[in-house]
């Protein structure tokens with residue numbers, strides 16, 4: 001059952017086997033796995049519940065309904081970076097682009113060697129990835145619907161000798177409406193709100209919406225439940241109280257909210273790592289004025305990639321912008337802005353994502369648990385990488401016939417050709433001179449690791465300090481991932497569900513249990529067979 | 535939103551959204567209404583910053599042009615806004631940029647405008663409603 005605030009008549013206090021805070025990429029899969037395993041599961045989600053009928057192609061409305069703080073969340077530091085996050089059933093997956101990538105091998109190796117996570121075995125992860133890809137209908141974006149913008153960029157990049165292709169995405173029968181970030185209006189995108197959560201509910205889970213957890217109850221070193229409040233959808237004010245008594249609690253509020261909740265509850269703090277180690281994958285974007293219309297924004301926004309520079313920490317990924325978003329992004333106002341918007345259909349867009357090497361960030365408790373503060377400063381090397389990504393995109397756009405390329409770099413807002421590229425290449429950028437940057441993958445603030453002194457959770461997802469309190473969201477990723485993270489978050493969540501099952505049924509967890517892989521294989525096989533029978 | 539800021543936004547809307555042939559002009563009431571909702575849904579920090587920018591913009595105009603922004607002829611107001619956007623000091627460019635983000639989002643969020651730019655939202659909404667993908 002999905003419970004909306006209008007259906008409530010008073011305070012709620014109940015019991016469950018598992019209480020899950022958050023219904024996004026981490027919370028949704030755990031809810032499904034455990035509900036289907038026969039446990040009573042309660043999911044508490046701060047955001048509202050919306051369906052495809054509510055998604056109306058208007059970015060402005062989507063920001064206000066589906067995003068935390070209307071998408072205005074930003075980091076404090078140089079440069080200022082907007083970090084939008086979902087707040088709705090399905091979490092950020094409801095508004096994400098649907099790209100599904102596995103953890104790169106070199107990153108997993110780093111987790112093994114530097115983070116003490118050797119028991120995150122590649123074989124096991126691959127099994128989980130494969131099962132998730134099948135469940136979510138993951139396949140490469142269909143060239144028929146990727147749209148002219150992405151096609152042109154990719155084809156030109158390939159002509160220049162750069163490697164790339166179409167991204168794997170969790171969409172079924174996608175028609176390329178181009179508005180994934182504002183809620184998929186056809187239900188093609190297999191975000192958590194249309195996949196894991198409905199399946200969890202079918203298996204008996206209850207999802208309470210507009211319900212914010214404020215307190216995690218711990219007694220004698222063990223978690224025993226959560227407390228919170230329902231929120232009035234219009235004013236955001238607290239209404240009824242909510243309490244769940246449960247032997248297992250899963251914290252899956254995302255990389256900003258999860259550490260904030262721990263900091264406000266003053267739990268799991270002895271390693272000093274809660275909130276530390278924030279990475280976000282800063283994103284640059286370029287816009288290019290072309291001679292011919294590109295049919296924007298129709299087409300899958302994030303459908304093509306260029307990965308030639310991935311070893312340097314630079315991924316180029318497609319993006320298209322509906323008029324309202326392009327209008328916000330253009331670097332001018334007044335008449336110049338209006339004239340540029342008249343050429344909207346001729347403006348191409350492409351984005352870049354930087355995997356951090358020397359930037360640093362942290363989330364600290366803000367004035368309220370709801371509003372944590374995120375500090376983030378880009379390092380010199382990462383600023384250079386961002387510049388290089390802009391140069392590469394501009395090079396491709398000019399080769400594709402662009403008349404002008406617009407960038408987020410002060411002094412280089414408008415590039416006219418090779419001379420400007422040369423000038424930019426020689427310039428050492430000031431961090432304060434980079435504007436309008438955004439980032440979509442906050443992670444790492446409750447890092448998983450093999451040592452309780454420098455990590456917050458074990459490889460099972462259970463916190464080192466509080467028994468039966470698991471963290472399953474982007475915050476556990478121990479380093480910058482280098483690729484879009486949702487599939488890895490889901491894989492770790494499903495893996496953690498197995499450990500929670502162990503704990504609830506047998507009372508113990510052994511992450512090195514040799515038979516675990518076989519059990520996982522059997523479980524996935526059984527699930528597959530039961531889906532085929534249905 | 536205080537009446538004072540609503541009044542200022544009503545005046546700012548046509549300065550930021552210059553009329554161009556083929557596109558509808560600014561709808562100041564619509565801009566104010568959208569801003570009201572958007573700021574209410576957002577962070578207190580952004581709200582404060584936004585209101586501060588309205589005041590700073592006016593102060594900058596008084597300081598550099600000797601006149602209120604709202605009393606400048608449209609061409610001069612446009613030049614003033616442009617000069618800030620392209621100012622060497624990026625903090626000055628941020629003043630209209632912050633205000634512009636919400637003003638432009640509200641204006642170009644309109645169905646009629648999006649359709650004129652080739653993104654026929656109403657038609658796609660209908661198409662999507664009929665498609666309804668099932669798992």
Ligand SMILES: Cc1cc2nc3c(=O)[nH]c(=O)nc-3n(C[C@H](O)[C@H](O)[C@H](O)COP(=O)(O)OP(=O)(O)OC[C@H]3O[C@@H](n4cnc5c(N)ncnc54)[C@H](O)[C@@H]3O)c2cc1C
Pocket residue numbers: 021022023024025026027044045046047084085086087088089090091092093095096097098099100101181211212213214252253254255257258261302440441442472473474475483484485486487489
């Ligand atoms: C525009 C955009 C596009 C993206 N595109 C991609 C992509 O294509 N591929 C990809 O892999 N990743 C993408 N991402 C990132 C990806 O969606 C996130 O990394 C992922 O969803 C994070 O999962 P999570 O479980 O950590 O948090 P979320 O999915 O954000 O879920 C957390 C949920 O917890 C709720 N919550 C938080 N605190 C509380 C509380 N105290 N009480 C109750 N509920 C609470 C929140 O409201 C939220 O719904 C994108 C992100 C954005 C913003």
Ligand code: SF4
Pocket residue numbers: 098171173174175176177178179180181183184185186187188189299300301
């Ligand atoms: S491109 Fe359109 S149909 Fe495809 S997933 Fe995105 S919003 Fe849905």
